[in-house]
Amino acid sequence: xxxxxxxxxxxxxxxxxxxxxxxxxxxxxxxxxxxxxxxxxxxxxxxxxxxxxxxxxxxxxxxxxxxxxxxxxxxxxxxxxxxxxxxxxxxxxxxxxxxxxxxxxxxxxxxxxxxxxxxxxxxxxxxxxxxxxxxxxxxxxxxxxxxxxxxxxxxxxxxxxxxxxxxxxxxxxxxxxxxxxxxxxxxxxxxxxxxxxxxxxxxxxxxxxxxxxxxxxxxxxxxxxxxxxxxxxxxxxxxxxxxxxxxxxxxxxxxxxxxxxxxxxxxxxxxxxxxxxxxxxxxxxxxxxxxxxxxxxxxxxxxxxxxxxxxxxxxxxxxxxxxxxxxxxxxxxxxxxxxxxxxxxxxxxxxxxxxxxxxxxxxxxxxxxxxxxxxxxxxxxxxxxxxxxxxxxxxxxxxxxxxxxxxxxxxxxxxxxxxxxxxxxxxxxxxxxxxxxxxxxxxxxxxxxxxxxxxxxxxxxxxxxxxxxxxxxxxxxxxxxxxxxxxxxxxxxxxxxxxxxxxxxxxxxxxxxxxxxxxxxxxxxxxxxxxxxxxxxxxxxxxxxxxxxxxxxxx
Numbered sequence: 001x002x003x004x005x006x007x008x009x010x011x012x013x014x015x016x017x018x019x020x021x022x023x024x025x026x027x028x029x030x031x032x033x034x035x036x037x038x039x040x041x042x043x044x045x046x047x048x049x050x051x052x053x054x055x056x057x058x059x060x061x062x063x064x065x066x067x068x069x070x071x072x073x074x075x076x077x078x079x080x081x082x083x084x085x086x087x088x089x090x091x092x093x094x095x096x097x098x099x100x101x102x103x104x105x106x107x108x109x110x111x112x113x114x115x116x117x118x119x120x121x122x123x124x125x126x127x128x129x130x131x132x133x134x135x136x137x138x139x140x141x142x143x144x145x146x147x148x149x150x151x152x153x154x155x156x157x158x159x160x161x162x163x164x165x166x167x168x169x170x171x172x173x174x175x176x177x178x179x180x181x182x183x184x185x186x187x188x189x190x191x192x193x194x195x196x197x198x199x200x201x202x203x204x205x206x207x208x209x210x211x212x213x214x215x216x217x218x219x220x221x222x223x224x225x226x227x228x229x230x231x232x233x234x235x236x237x238x239x240x241x242x243x244x245x246x247x248x249x250x251x252x253x254x255x256x257x258x259x260x261x262x263x264x265x266x267x268x269x270x271x272x273x274x275x276x277x278x279x280x281x282x283x284x285x286x287x288x289x290x291x292x293x294x295x296x297x298x299x300x301x302x303x304x305x306x307x308x309x310x311x312x313x314x315x316x317x318x319x320x321x322x323x324x325x326x327x328x329x330x331x332x333x334x335x336x337x338x339x340x341x342x343x344x345x346x347x348x349x350x351x352x353x354x355x356x357x358x359x360x361x362x363x364x365x366x367x368x369x370x371x372x373x374x375x376x377x378x379x380x381x382x383x384x385x386x387x388x389x390x391x392x393x394x395x396x397x398x399x400x401x402x403x404x405x406x407x408x409x410x411x412x413x414x415x416x417x418x419x420x421x422x423x424x425x426x427x428x429x430x431x432x433x434x435x436x437x438x439x440x441x442x443x444x445x446x447x448x449x450x451x452x453x454x455x456x457x458x459x460x461x462x463x464x465x466x467x468x469x470x471x472x473x474x475x476x477x478x479x480x481x482x483x484x485x486x487x488x489x490x491x492x493x494x495x496x497x498x499x500x501x502x503x504x505x506x507x508x509x510x511x512x513x514x515x516x517x518x519x520x521x522x523x524x525x526x527x528x529x530x531x532x533x534x535x536x537x538x539x540x541x542x543x544x545x546x547x548x549x550x551x552x553x554x555x
Contacts, residue, residue, distance in 0.1 A: 060107065127195065350525075369480075430455065432458065468511050
């Protein structure tokens with residue numbers, strides 16, 4: 001090793017390696033990664049700074065746990081020997097509700113604004129989607145500073161109001177920042193801390209704050225959160241980056257990926273496993289009792305605590321109680337697509353209005369596996385466009401969607417896409433909602449798809465109802481491969497199951513798909529897949545095409 005690991009870091013490493021408390025596989029992988037870095041890299045721990053930072057814990061009215069010291073010293077006190085820059089300047093911490101994330105934020109803020117930080121004017125900006133999230137760590141610190149017996153001593157080092165803490169020697173400021181990112185240009189942050197990242201639906205706020213980093217030495221960032229219900233946003237990107245570091249050997253690029261979650265949602269039924277999601281539970285009996293109470297309520301009435309799995313266990317089982325499937329199953333669709341050239345397939349179309357979103361899915365099947373290629377068009381005149389918080393502009397840039405700057409998305413655009421696809425794949429049938437057929441009928445007929453030719457099918461709600469169990473089975477068995485298509489995953493996660501059909505006044509236990517929210521969470525990409533899959537019996541056996549052969553669909 002290039003240097004000795006600090007005892008406070010080693011304490012938590014021992015807990016994980018010896019499984020003193022059950023630890024998730026993410027923590028096992030993280031500990032291995034950290035040990036490998038110390039063994040192979042020229043890095044060091046500033047032990048003098050680390051010990052002084054640890055000494056500041058005496059001003060807090062609670063004891064810090066081994067995992068918190070592990071995270072803090074790696075984030076704040078570990079450096080490269082060659083240039084003395086932080087080894088892990090970017091912390092991603094995802095832990096279950098009640099673990100103490102706000103305490104970590106407050107403690108790191110105090111350390112970095114203390115006289116022990118050699119970088120002067122090291123401003124700490126704590127960001128949140130709302131005032132409560134942004135100000136809570138600041139208010140906690142002010143409360144600690146005003147505890148009996150501490151105020152007189154701390155006033156020698158800090159000046160504070162209810163909104164701001166300023167270090168007299170370092171001249172750093174600790175402030176809470178709300179989500180009005182348009183007023184934050186010109187920041188000179190030393191560190192930017194984002195509280196409850198799971199609520200961020202895009203990068204607008206994050207980019208404004210982080211682009212101000214680098215004006216001060218030792219720039220850092222921190223992302224602190226539980227899991228949540230917003231998918232295909234910054235949180236999912238952070239989780240994917242963390243998993244790539246821990247399991248795929250990706251360069252960490254300065255990220256310290258600290259994930260606490262159940263290894264599998266089935267583990268929730270064994271109380272001992274809960275420490276995998278919340279490492280503070282062994283030290284907080286009152287938190288364990290509250291978690292236990294919530295668990296029993298959730299088991300008996302899951303609709304009353306739909307966030308229990310996502311917030312307490314960091315394993316979301318779906319956005320709502322009526323979700324299409326678990327997020328884990330949706331994420332599992334991110335499988336590399338094979339070369340589908342020459343394969344037989346069906347196409348599905350879905351849209352609510354052609355002045356909004358239109359989507360097409362090409363659906364392939366081989367044995368039990370389903371392969372889907374999806375593309376969407378977004379109309380510039382969509383009244384809902386400003387409501388959509390997902391990063392649709394980035395999706396357009398990456399080619400997942402096409403932005404149509406016109407009063408509507410012409411049916412000819414959709415027909416042309418299908419016709420071009422037919423030059424590479426053997427499209428057997430096109431399917432779409434029977435209520436939407438009239439708008440695109442003429443354009444589809446021009447390229448050879450019509451009810452008269454029996455290669456176009458109009459889908460009804462009864463058709464969807466019959467196919468929901470098949471789709472559910474595909475998810476459960478992870479038969480879907482969609483490639484890396486965030487639009488399709490987002491749209492699927494936006495959908496929900498709703499009861500359909502009654503017999504003698506009673507629900508038949510059958511379902512169709514609806515929207516989680518009417519305006520800002522589009523489902524068209526997902527429903528185009530549903531339309532196509534209903535026709536998958538039309539797909540003929542796959543016949544390999546010789547290399548160099550040109551496949552042309554005769555219409």
